[in-house]
Amino acid sequence: MARFAAHIDQFAQAGAHLVAIGNGHTFMAQAFAKESNLPFPLYTDPSRAVYKLAGLKRNLGLGFKTFKRALEAKRQGHYQTAVAGDPWQQGGVLVINQGGEIIYQHVDDGAGDSANPLDVLASIQNR
Numbered sequence: 001m002a003r004f005a006a007h008i009d010q011f012a013q014a015g016a017h018l019v020a021i022g023n024g025h026t027f028m029a030q031a032f033a034k035e036s037n038l039p040f041p042l043y044t045d046p047s048r049a050v051y052k053l054a055g056l057k058r059n060l061g062l063g064f065k066t067f068k069r070a071l072e073a074k075r076q077g078h079y080q081t082a083v084a085g086d087p088w089q090q091g092g093v094l095v096i097n098q099g100g101e102i103i104y105q106h107v108d109d110g111a112g113d114s115a116n117p118l119d120v121l122a123s124i125q126n127r
Helices: 008-013 024-038 049-053 062-075 119-126
Strands: 021-022 042-044 093-094 102-107
Touching: 021 024, 024 042, 049 093, 093 119, 102 119
Parallel strands: 021 042
Antiparallel strands: 093 102
């Protein structure tokens, strides 16, 4: 989320509104949003119904790539904090236009696999 937060102004200029959806309890989401200083709303869905509808994966999510991504994140100053919510639920990114059409989708394979914010931004600007 930090990578997307760093581009918040570019998304706003493109007319996009960023929203994050977690799966922990409300108090967990509030603590994470405060700790992370998120510049966009964070909602939570402990039932993970939104994750299921979006076709996001639920798996162990660990492998060689996970450790490589963790080292890259650490070099950039990002650290894993306490795990809240379902630790096996993987994330993703959806860009949904005003008509409800999905114009971009990235389904994370495992921990640390996330969409490149500039690729997501390009998908918005090219519509």
